[in-house]
Amino acid sequence: MKGLLASIDLVVECRDYRTPLVSRNPLFEQNLGERPRLIVYTKQDLGSNFTAADKRREEIVRKWDAPATSMFSDIKSRNTIRNILDFTRAHAKDSTSLFGTRLMVVGMPNVGKSSLLNALRNVSLGKKKAAQTGNQPGVTRKIGTSVKILEGENGKEGAYLIDTPGVFIPYVPDAESMLKLALCGNVKDTIIPPTTIADYLLFHLNLQDPTLYSSYSEPTNDIFVVLEALARKQGRLKKGGLPDFESSALQFVQKWRGGHMGKFVLDNVSEEALTERMRTLELMGGSMHQAKKAAKQLKKESYVLDA
Numbered sequence: 462m463k464g465l466l467a468s469i470d471l472v473v474e475c476r477d478y479r480t481p482l483v484s485r486n487p488l489f490e491q492n493l494g495e496r497p498r499l500i501v502y503t504k505q506d507l508g509s510n511f512t513a514a515d516k517r518r519e520e521i522v523r524k525w526d527a528p529a530t531s532m533f534s535d536i537k538s539r540n541t542i543r544n545i546l547d548f549t550r551a552h553a554k555d556s557t558s559l560f561g562t563r564l565m566v567v568g569m570p571n572v573g574k575s576s577l578l579n580a581l582r583n584v585s586l587g588k589k590k591a592a593q594t595g596n597q598p599g600v601t602r603k604i605g606t607s608v609k610i611l612e613g614e615n616g617k618e619g620a621y622l623i624d625t626p627g628v629f630i631p632y633v634p635d636a637e638s639m640l641k642l643a644l645c646g647n648v649k650d651t652i653i654p655p656t657t658i659a660d661y662l663l664f665h666l667n668l669q670d671p672t673l674y675s676s677y678s679e680p681t682n683d684i685f686v687v688l689e690a691l692a693r694k695q696g697r698l699k700k701g702g703l704p705d706f707e708s709s710a711l712q713f714v715q716k717w718r719g720g721h722m723g724k725f726v727l728d729n730v731s732e733e734a735l736t737e738r739m740r741t742l743e744l745m746g747g748s749m750h751q752a753k754k755a756a757k758q759l760k761k762e763s764y765v766l767d768a
């Protein structure tokens with residue numbers, strides 16, 4: 462991606478609407494920061510109820526990202542996609558390239574990069590899907606060829622978008638961040654036990670409104686109570702009639718991922734939250750460096766001992 466950068470006019474960085482802090486990838490800041498950037502918070506439909514409180518939170522996120530422009534998207538909302546196209550069109554006006562304006566979309570796995578590319582192309586040119594999408598991370602495996610998303614104007618070439626594979630953050634500073642990413646589907650479901658992800662979801666549902674899972678159980682802090690009720694209701698049973706907790710947990714999580722069990726943001730969004738997050742990442746970066754140094758030293762010492 463870095464190799465391509467010289468020929469890119471605009472980097473479109475996707476982050477998940479539900480994790481505006483945790484889905485920020487410092488690798489992008491470090492490596493792609495020199496190019497003009499548009500930040501798109503994807504899957505707005507899964508995190509927003511379009512209330513005044515949602516609008517206020519979006520304003521804070523915009524402030525965090527300034528001077529870069531941030532936008533919020535939902536692939537099914539032609540308006541949000543049109544806003545991105547308008548921004549791209551305005552950016553393309555300044556381009557002097559003979560080959561058209563070149564954009565590159567980057568972001569975490571499963572954040573919705575390929576879906577955004579398809580939506581931009583469809584709304585702008587009425588064309589069908591150009592990139593493969595899927596509800597598990599890792600569907601896009603290599604940098605794609607550029608796909609036209611805007612016709613040229615006044616004798617100029619149009620705008621082209623290049624899809625890229627998802628890039629996971631280099632290190633996750635704490636267990637809760639990892640759980641948020643897993644809950645939003647940025648991590649393969651085989652990596653963290655589904656019951657753990659479901660338990661973390663239950664924690665958030667209880668913070669929001671316990672009636673969100675009332676079709677399965679009474680309010681509880683015990684995930685196994687919910688999962689057993691769900692398993693019995695849906696016949697997810699193993700031999701001997703025991704509840705299949707794993708499959709029920711996946712079902713419970715999928716229901717939330719599909720927007721059918723409340724729409725809310727997992728990160729705490731406040732004026733100070735970004736500074737605090739950066740401080741944590743910096744501290745972690747420092748200790749990562751120390752840890753690497755210590756490991757190297759240990760290796761050296763054991764080599765001396767072996768000799």
Ligand SMILES: Nc1nc2c(ncn2[C@@H]2O[C@H](COP(=O)(O)OP(=O)(O)OP(=O)(O)O)[C@@H](O)[C@H]2O)c(=O)[nH]1
Nearest residue numbers: 535536571572573574575576594595599600601627
């Ligand atoms: N509800 C909703 N779902 C979305 C939106 N954008 C993408 N999705 C879904 O999110 C899942 C992942 O989308 P992709 O476009 O494949 O994600 P990606 O970032 O290209 O994924 P990788 O191949 O892992 O890099 C798919 O199931 C999409 O249908 C959105 O705006 N709203």
